[in-house]
Each structure stands twice: as C-alpha cells, then as structure tokens.
Amino acid sequence: MINASRHLKHIFQYHKTKPCSSLAIPRFRNHIPFIGSRLYRYNLLATQASPEEEVTAEVLNQILTTIENAPKPNGEICTAYVDKLCEAGNLSAAARLLQSLRDKHNFRSPKAYNLLLGAASERHDIELLSQVFKDLLVSQGSLSSTSYLYVAKAFAKTSDGIQLLRFVKEVSAMTSPSATVINRIIFAFAECGQVDKALLIYDLIKSLSCKPDLITYNTILDILGRAGRTDEMLHEFASMKGAGIVPDFVSYNTLLNNLRKVGRVDLCLVYFRDMGENGVEPDLLTYTALIESFGRSGNIEESIRLFKEMKLRQIRPSIYVYRSLIKNLKKIGKLELAMKYLEEMNSCLTDLAGPNDFKRRRR
Template sequence: MTKWSIVKRIPVYGASFNSMKHLVLAPADLSWSCSFSGLHSLINTGEDDEELLKKIVNHSESESKFISKINYTNLVEKYTRDGNLSGAYDLLQSLQEKNICLPISVSQNLLTAAGEQNDLKLSCRIFRELLVSVGTPSSSDCYLNLARAFINTDDCTHLSSLLKEISESSLQCRLIVMNRIILAFAESRQIDKVLMIFKQMKEWQCKPDVITYNSVLVILGRAGLVNEMLGLLSSMKEDCDVSLNIITYNTVLNGMKKACRFDICLALYSEMVQCGIEPDLLSYTAVIDSLGRSGNTKEALRLFDEMKNRQIRPSVYVYRALIDCLKKSGDFQRAVQLSDELKNTSSLDLAGPQDFKIHMRSHRR
C-alpha cells in the first residue's frame, strides 16, 4: 500500500506516490526574508522562458535560496498566465527538490489553468501533489478544476490511476476526497464518469459509504434516471456496511415524485416510516404532493395535519399543491378553507427555500 506521510502542511511538488513515504520536514528556511540578490537578476533579464528556466533549475540549492520567494512565485504565475504550464510545473518541481516551498495558491492557479486547457495528465499530477501538501484541499474549486479537465474527453486513464492511488493510500481523508471528486464531476454534468468512479470504488480498498451512495442518487435523480435510482437503492440495502438514512429516502422520494411514479413514492414513504425514520419537511412535501396528484386527497390532508402537529412548518408550495388538488377533485369548500388559512398565516410560520437548504446542509459531512 502506498504510504502518505504528511508530517506538516508543506507544499511538495513533483513527488510521485511511490516516493511519498520518504517525505520529511523541510529544514527551516530563512531565505524568504533575504534581500533581492543572486538569482534575482536572472528574472529581470528579459530572456525567453525556456532559457530562464534552465538557469534557475541548474543553480545549486544554496544559490537558489538567495532569491526571494516572491520572485519565484511571480515567475511561476507568469508562466501560468502565458500558458507555459510545463515550464511552471518544472520550476515547481525544481524548487521542491531544493526545499523551497511556494504558497499553495500557486499550485491552485496552475491547476485551474491545466483544467481550462484540458491537460489531463498535468491536472492529475497537480491535484495529487496538492493532496500531499494539504491532505484535503478545502477549496471546492480544486475539485471542480480537476473535473473540468475531463469534460471534452472519454479518456479516463489518468483519472482512474489517480483515484486508485488515493484509494490505496493511508490518507485518513481519502473517502472524503473521493466523495468530493464525485460531486465535482456531477456539478460539471459528467454523469458517465461519476458512475464509472462509483463502480470502480466498489472494487478498490476505499469503499463507498452512505454519502457516496446518496450523492450518486442525487445525480441520477437530476438526470431523471429513476430506474437506476431504484437499482442503486436496492444495492444499498444489500450492502451491510451502509445504512439508509433520511437523505437517502428523501432523494429517492423526490426522484419518484418528479417522474410521476406516485405508487412507488408512497411505498417508499411507508417503508421509511416502518424502518423508524421520521419524516421531515422534505419527506412530507414529496409524499403530500404525490398523494394529492394521485387523487388521494384524504390521506394527503391527514399527513398535512400530522406535519403541523409535529411542529414542522409547511411551505407555500405544500399549501398550493393541496389547494390545486382539492379543486381538481371537486372539494371546493376545503380548498377555500386552506386558501384562507394560507392568507392568514404569517410568512414566519411558513417554511421557505432557506429551510430546505439548511436541512440538507445539516446532513453533510
């Protein structure tokens, strides 16, 4: 198994996974406060990038430490802006070998540029080294930029290799990283690659957890792939290491509701309750709407009252859905009653979009 030794959050550039177990702390480096001297003159000569890079790379470690960290940063950023990504990456590697570390933002900007150029190999290399330096990149942009590199290709060779190495690493955060990569590919609408990653995860050491399953369920639901959602739900039930939760059921309930599969929606709701999972705002919203649209207004109204008795604030959407269904069924008296109730209800007593967002956020890792 590949060993990742992250003794300190020090950017490490150019290290392969096979050499990660040899990582050690870089010695204290006082050169950051040194005056602009030595190699400083090289950066201002106006030479072309290739010649300048050769001179900097060939200087000894002791000579290199007399140049300001700011100058190195500016040079790498210049290469990145000019599209000389290989030059920027080579310089970062050379500096790492000399125990000279630049800000993480330098690598993040290079990853952005590599993603924009659809440079698959370089994107994977930079992302790999960001993992070594910080453990788990906190910025979602890092994951999105990795995903963007693959938008215009079906070649996932470099991606599969990267993810397999992450799966086999000793990083404690490896599952979080895998899940965030899946979400990034989902946000860039690369559903086929999401399913590919998910399938391969089952074969790797880093197995999917309930968050992984739920993320894929959301992606399938957005794509309207309800049969695939039901198939994945069955797989979750068979996986002894995964327990279905309220997010799982709410995701599938909404998927079935949007697809007008009201019978399945109601069956899932009953199953959820039988499993001891209490319905929440999203659950009630989905099942009340499904009951009303399927003509079962009596049961819809019962659940609506149950929802209010449990101190779960209904939304304007639930009121309007019920009123519309009552009108269609000919129960105009009850429709008018609900309409008046809605008019007399303070906006503070109604659930709004923020309530749905807060609810979802509270279940995220």
C-alpha cells in the same frame, strides 16, 4: 518597484546573457515591495511578451530564493510567480516551483495551486493536472470545490477511460480508507454533466480499498435520479442496504423527490413506510415530496392526511406546501376547502418555513 512580470523578465534576460555554468546569481531580496507595516504585494500589471522557453533549474532556484527571502506571509508572492509562469505557458516550471516549495516545507498558496490546475485543465494536460492535484492533496489535505471542478473539466474532452481510472486509483491509494476525496471527484464530474464518467468512477471504487460510504451512495442516488434513471437509482438503493450501509434522511428524500418527478406515487408510499420502519424521521422535504405526489395523482385525502401529520410532528409547513395543496384542491373542485387553507396560509405567513428549514443537518 519590481512586479512579478518584470522580475521574471529580468531573470530570463540575465540568464540569456550569462552562461549557466559561470552565472553569479543576483539577490533580489531588496526589491520586494513594501506597503504598510506587514503587507507585501506584487502589483500584477499586464505583462509584456514573456519568454516561453524552458525554465532552467538555476532560474527556478533564483525565484525560490526570492520567495524564501520575502517577509512572511509569502503566499501572495508565490501566487504572482505561478500566475506569470502560467501566463507565459511555462506550466511545468510552475509545477516544479510548487513542488520545490512543498519539499522545503515552505508556505504554499492554495490559490497558486488552483491557478496551475486551471491552466492545466484548459490545456487538457491530464498528466500535469494529475501531478499537481496529488501534490496539492499532500500539501493542503482539504481542497476547495474549485480544485475538483478543474479536474472534471480537464477530462471533459477525452474518452480515455483508462487514463481516468488510473488517476482515480492513484488518488484512492493516497486517501484510502476514507472515501471523501473520491466522493468529491464523483460529485464534480456530475456537476460538469459527465454522468457516465461519474458512474465509471463509482464502479471502480467498489473494487478498491476505498469503499463506497453513505455519502457515495447518496451522491449516486441523486445523479441517477436527476438523469431520470429511476430503476438504476432503486437498484443502487437496494445495493446500499445490501452492503450494510443504513440509509439516512438524505437517501430517502432523494428517492422520494425523484420518484415524485416521474409520478411513481405507489413507490413513494412504499419508501415512506420503509423510512419509518428503519427509524429515520421524515422532515419538511419528505412531506413536501409526498403531499405534492398524492395531490397531483388526485389522492387529495392522503395529501391532507400527510399535511396534518406533518403539523402534528411540529414540522412547520412552507408556502410551497400550502400552494401545492390549494392548487390540487382547486383542480378537483374543492374550492371551499382550498379557501380554508388559503386563509390559514395568509394568517401565518411570518411563521412559515423558509429556505434554511429545508437544510437539515445529519446527526
């Protein structure tokens, strides 16, 4: 049985001994391993030192022939070759292989693309990574979060903002007017701790045909809130409304939760009222932030009022809300009332809201 490593080695050795001009390309279709009735696999063993020289067009064509002649599905075989080419340091050859398969409308493996994206990211090879990412967009359309994280990690060690903005412009031109791909790029940069670069991308898209949408603004509000940049968060919230984009419950909950963290109870109430005026219904997250905020500030009466209001709206409390209320009641010496809510909590433990109740879907 010939695995991908040995097959590549065989091809390289053959081409070393034969001049390209007179090379008769051998056929490897009979060497495809067969397991069961439909499952075709390459056993990925540790490879010996693979050649790192430039892969010729003829070698690449031979690999393509092997993939194309393999019984379907051939994605695993393609992935095996890309893996070995990356392992050998031949990233450009792996990119050419995937490009050729795409041009021929052949089966493309998302895993193969991600292997190459990961290898390019580790090298911080921005040019190659940009090419592969765009090829993947054309080929697959919908990308995994892993693909976006590889992009963000590739830019981690560069301060070249021009290179980043050029990449974003090119991607935007491919995906406009939808902001989905750009939103996911911004989110990936934030996930990798590159807040300033995420905000740089956000500032850029305001001037592009791919304009910020509700998800863009919600992402930016969360980034700024987590970074403790409260004033900037509030400014972007105002900008969102100024751009004619109506905030949703995610927008308001992001504001309220981050205002709670910095003790801005006064503003929590302002935006809670604004939420109602705009017809956005509060949920468990909304009330959790408010009850916690007012309780910590000593305004326990408002916490209790909000707690009762939440139950009147038939929003099930969570154990966290109960514990927050009980803790703050004890803090100000209202032990009898604290015991009342403790007994109430213990009597309905099985009916309390769980983690899934915090995940509200947009309508």
